[in-house]
Amino acid sequence: MISKNQDDSFKVLWDNTTYKAITYYNEGKYNEALALAKLSIDIAKKIYGRESTKVAISMNNLSLIYDAQGKFEEAEYLSIESLKIWKNQLGPDDPNIATSLNNLAGIYVSRGKYKEAESLYERSLEIKQKVFGENHVEIATSYNNLADLYRLEKKYNEAESLYNKAIEIFEKTKNNKNPDIGSSFNNLAEILKIKGQYDEALKLYKKAFEIWKTSYGPDHPDIATAINNIAGIYYLEGNYAEAEKLYKEVLKIDEKIYGQNHHYNAMTFNNIALVKEGIGQYEDAEKYFKEAIEISQNTLGKTHPSLVIYLNNVAGLYRAKERYKEAEFYFKRGLLVLEKAFGTSSPDVAMALLNLAEMYDSIGRVEEAKRFSESAKSIYKKAFKNS
Amino acid sequence: MSKILIVEDYKDLSDFYQEFLEGDILFTASDGETAVSFYREYNPDVVLMDLKLPKKSGIDAIKEILQFDPKAKIIAITAYGSTIGSKALEAGAKEVLRKPIRFNELKDIIEKYKSY
Numbered sequence: 167m168i169s170k171n172q173d174d175s176f177k178v179l180w181d182n183t184t185y186k187a188i189t190y191y192n193e194g195k196y197n198e199a200l201a202l203a204k205l206s207i208d209i210a211k212k213i214y215g216r217e218s219t220k221v222a223i224s225m226n227n228l229s230l231i232y233d234a235q236g237k238f239e240e241a242e243y244l245s246i247e248s249l250k251i252w253k254n255q256l257g258p259d260d261p262n263i264a265t266s267l268n269n270l271a272g273i274y275v276s277r278g279k280y281k282e283a284e285s286l287y288e289r290s291l292e293i294k295q296k297v298f299g300e301n302h303v304e305i306a307t308s309y310n311n312l313a314d315l316y317r318l319e320k321k322y323n324e325a326e327s328l329y330n331k332a333i334e335i336f337e338k339t340k341n342n343k344n345p346d347i348g349s350s351f352n353n354l355a356e357i358l359k360i361k362g363q364y365d366e367a368l369k370l371y372k373k374a375f376e377i378w379k380t381s382y383g384p385d386h387p388d389i390a391t392a393i394n395n396i397a398g399i400y401y402l403e404g405n406y407a408e409a410e411k412l413y414k415e416v417l418k419i420d421e422k423i424y425g426q427n428h429h430y431n432a433m434t435f436n437n438i439a440l441v442k443e444g445i446g447q448y449e450d451a452e453k454y455f456k457e458a459i460e461i462s463q464n465t466l467g468k469t470h471p472s473l474v475i476y477l478n479n480v481a482g483l484y485r486a487k488e489r490y491k492e493a494e495f496y497f498k499r500g501l502l503v504l505e506k507a508f509g510t511s512s513p514d515v516a517m518a519l520l521n522l523a524e525m526y527d528s529i530g531r532v533e534e535a536k537r538f539s540e541s542a543k544s545i546y547k548k549a550f551k552n553s
Numbered sequence: 554m555s556k557i558l559i560v561e562d563y564k565d566l567s568d569f570y571q572e573f574l575e576g577d578i579l580f581t582a583s584d585g586e587t588a589v590s591f592y593r594e595y596n597p598d599v600v601l602m603d604l605k606l607p608k609k610s611g612i613d614a615i616k617e618i619l620q621f622d623p624k625a626k627i628i629a630i631t632a633y634g635s636t637i638g639s640k641a642l643e644a645g646a647k648e649v650l651r652k653p654i655r656f657n658e659l660k661d662i663i664e665k666y667k668s669y
Contacts, residue, residue, distance in 0.1 A: 360669070474655075482634040482652070514655050520563075521652045521653035525632065527563065
């Protein structure tokens with residue numbers, strides 16, 4: 167039997183473990199968060215009972231951690247269990263249920279179950295609209311979530327309209343500095359970029375950057391993302407000097423956050439190389455591509471698919487400069503990585519073989535071209551037959 | 554169902570794209586001149602444009618198509634690095650893909666431009 171004093175100290179323990187689990191989760195320390203979240207479920211069951219809302223909160227937290235770790239089945243199970251408790255305890259229209267539905271929808275998005283996610287986001291929005299009315303930050307967040315989903319589903323017009331609605335509410339409710347409005351601007355910019363509206367996209371990316379800078383300070387991953395996005399537009403618009411300057415800023419921030427040897431840096435070195443190559447500074451481009459290859463190999467290993475991008479890019483540079491031996495060497499290394507990563511009968515391998523065949527053909531190595539082309543054909547005929 | 558114009562002078566690669574893009578209505582051209590005239594005739598939703606082409610270069614074909622239809626969605630493809638890629642962007646291509654293209658990347662990009 168638990169005494170009153172013991173009962174009180176267990177309640178404090180639940181508060182502390184729950185708070186710490188969430189803190190670790192927010193800091194990305196998932197293993198530490200996981201142990202505490204599990205403990206907080208046990209404590210909640212013991213003190214408040216198996217069907218209490220405290221158990222639902224703890225289960226929901228553990229589900230978020232599993233989701234972040236990519237353990238989606240466990241996350242989904244816990245999220246559903248948590249939702250059942252909320253419904254039993256509070257009825258169908260409580261705001262906590264809206265949050266819970268939202269979290270479960272997020273897990274469905276991670277699992278690619280977009281239809282299920284959409285109906286949950288809509289139900290969550292409906293509850294929030296009943297509780298908070300239309301002009302509330304919670305509604306704006308819901309519009310953002312739905313818009314993100316539509317963007318993933320490539321329903322760009324629907325997504326654009328919802329991002330605009332979210333922004334309108336954030337602004338009306340004086341949440342102009344909320345990081346979430348930064349996300350709305352950033353993600354709306356993604357859509358405008360796809361539609362080729364680069365000037366508009368650039369303005370919005372810059373707004374996101376300003377908001378996130380105020381919220382997070384200058385050395386935060388989202389700031390690196392924002393600068394990277396702005397650089398991407400400058401690159402598309404042919405403003406290579408500005409693009410290069412910004413990619414180098416991204417590199418500085420990422421090196422501060424993750425250190426020099428991180429695969430994010432490989433992608434940034436690759437982007438700088440593309441700029442250098444675009445303006446004809448081939449030696450520099452070659453150097454940066456090779457830096458990207460080196461970092462990618464060191465951090466993700468020699469058979470990680472990301473490596474293929476950098477190998478092929480440097481090969482493309484050599485091909486353009488008619489340095490065919492080097493081009494062949496790097497294209498073939500890319501091919502090997504693809505074979506190791508996806509198997510010898512993958513359509514990507516067929517594409518890589520055809521690319522080599524085309525190069526051989528263009529330089530008169532007709533027999534090799536035929537051989538590589540035949541290998542490619544036999545792969546994709548099988549692949550498409552089986553699909 | 555969308556209309557896709559594939560412009561590629563290496564026949565085996567063009568065959569591969571056709572096999573791969575089954576389900577859409579496909580038109581294929583193996584030179585820049587034919588690409589422009591097919592665009593005018595069939596008004597495709599998306600164009601996959603190789604940049605090194607006989608008769609008329611991919612860059613010139615992009616410019617001509619965009620003169621005719623400024624909203625044309627053209628994805629440039631090249632095996633020759635980003636120098637020529639930059640020229641394609643300047644000419645108005647939406648994106649530049651470098652060969653060899655990854656299967657899912659191509660699928661994803663075509664879907665993206667078909668969607669609006």
